[in-house]
Amino acid sequence: MGFLETMQERGMLAQVTHEDELRAHLASGVRTAYAGFDPTADSLHVGHLLPVLGLRRWQQAGHRVIVLLGGGTALVGDPTGKTDMRQMADAETISARAEHFKKQLAPFIDFKDPKKGIVLNNADWLLQLQYLPFLREFGVHFSVNRMLTAESVRLRLEKGLSFLEFNYMILQSYDFYHLNKQEDCSVQLGGDDQWSNMLGGMELVRRKEQKQAFCVTLPLLVTSEGKKMGKTEKGAVWIDPNLTPPFDFFQYFRNIDDNMVEQCLFYFSDLPVAEVKRLGALRDREINDAKIVLAYEATKLVHGEEEASKARTMAAGLFAGGAGGKPEAPEALVVAKDLPPGDEVSVVDVLVLAGIFASKSEARRLIEGGGLSLDNDKVTSTTATLAVARLKTEEGVLVRKGKKSYHTLKLAK
Known part of the structure; x- marks a missing residue:
């Protein structure tokens, strides 16, 4: 089964440009598609997975993929979906994140054979651009009036959109143009919120190179109420096992x-x-x-x-209720030197030290709501204490946070 057929069957297509032309394009040979990921955090999260899985399906259909790490575009910041300007990271941090992303993507996509998949970083060409020559050659192909109608821009106009961020669409479009010229890349994959940015690149390729270019978007990962999936009370659901x-x-x-x-x-x-x-x-x-x-x-x-x-x-x-002894749960460790002197330690303090709660106020709220138990005994007071000796045992202390979150609290060895 072909790429488009598989994606449609599994509900993974949102929008496609020139669909009939694209079907013929895919049927006539091995094609190259790319998707971009800006390293604006230390890890990919669940929200990134659909474009990643789109690339995976593309490769499984016998085509070639490019993972584009946005080491250059991350220095500008994509306004899409943001109510305020993103906090800027320095170039060294962005570069380190990009390398981490590359490792995280390896289980999904085959990079061992360059004919099947490669990883590129747009910092390699965007940082080399000269401002005035770039404006003269590419700026003429972008209508400000049309850019202002893009949802990613329009939603930010009321709160304020910096000129820095306004450039993002042109830079992303240039990425597609560059990849088309250098890697014969003819398709861009992305989340549906990137539609406007992606169209800019497709049109730039078609206008300047007179070549076929296409956009394919995947649905955003949202709940039935329209809220973005991949968020919990702790924050994002990360791909990095050290974070989630x-x-x-x-x-x-x-x-x-x-x-x-x-x-x-x-x-x-x-x-x-x-x-x-x-x-x-x-x-x-x-x-x-x-x-x-x-x-x-x-x-x-x-x-x-x-x-x-x-x-x-x-x-x-x-x-199952832990039949046959205390059930196993992921460990949450606390370091002995971080504990105050004495045989007892505050429950609130030790749970924050172990990372089970982000703050003492969060722990106190759950206790006041009756949602915290230690070894199946409900904690009823925000001033409750715990014997340090219990943390030193092999089985540790079973912490139940809310209805379904469990940890085994232990002293780190």
Whole structure:
């Protein structure tokens, strides 16, 4: 099955330019597509996964992919979806992030053979541009009136849009032009919020090079209420296991809304369409079985089969009531030298030190709401203490935060 057919079957297409022309283009040979990722954080997150998986499907269909790291465009900042100007990072930080992104993307895409996939950084050409020659050659192809109608720009006009950010669309468009000339890249993939920026690049290629160029967007990862998926009370759901442990990643998908299960199974698994539809049709208690499958498949995709199996086993032990002893849960460690002197330590303090809570006020609110337990005993006071000796035991202390978040609190060795 071809790329477009697979993407349509799995609900992974949002918009496509020149669809009939693109189908003929793909049928006539191996084609190159790219997707860009600006290193504006230390890790990719769940929201990045759909474009990544779009590239994966493209490569599985026998075509070549380019992962474009935005070492140059990240110095400008994309205004899309932002209510304020993004905080700028220095070039050294952006470069380090780009290298980390490259490692994170390797499990999804085959980079071993350059004929199948490569990684590039747009800093390599954008930083070499000379301002006036660039304006004279490319600025004439962009209408300010049209740029102002782009949603990414229009939504920011009321709050204020810097001239720096206003340049982003032109730079992204130039990326497509450059990749078309240097790598014979004819397709750009991206999230649907990038549509306006992507059209600029496609039109630039068609106008200056008189060559075929296409845009394909994927749906944004949103809930049925239209809220972006990939956010929790702790923040983003990261791909980096040091920021979001595989168990927490598993639990995120285990706890999604019932009506999102089928859609996410199409996105984050390779299960056959018939099996996805069967699982998505389950209702009431049985939908939990489908969620476990989804959580396992998504975790396997990102962290590998071993981590996915460990997370599934850990979750089963926790939510089966821990029969046969204390259930296993991801460890949260606290360093002995960080503890105050004495045999007792404040529960609030130690949970913040272990990273289970981001702040003392957050811990106190949960305690006041009756949502914190230690070894299945509810913590009823914000001034409660815990014996340090319990942290030194092999089994540690089982912390239940809310209904479904568990950690084993231990002293670091």
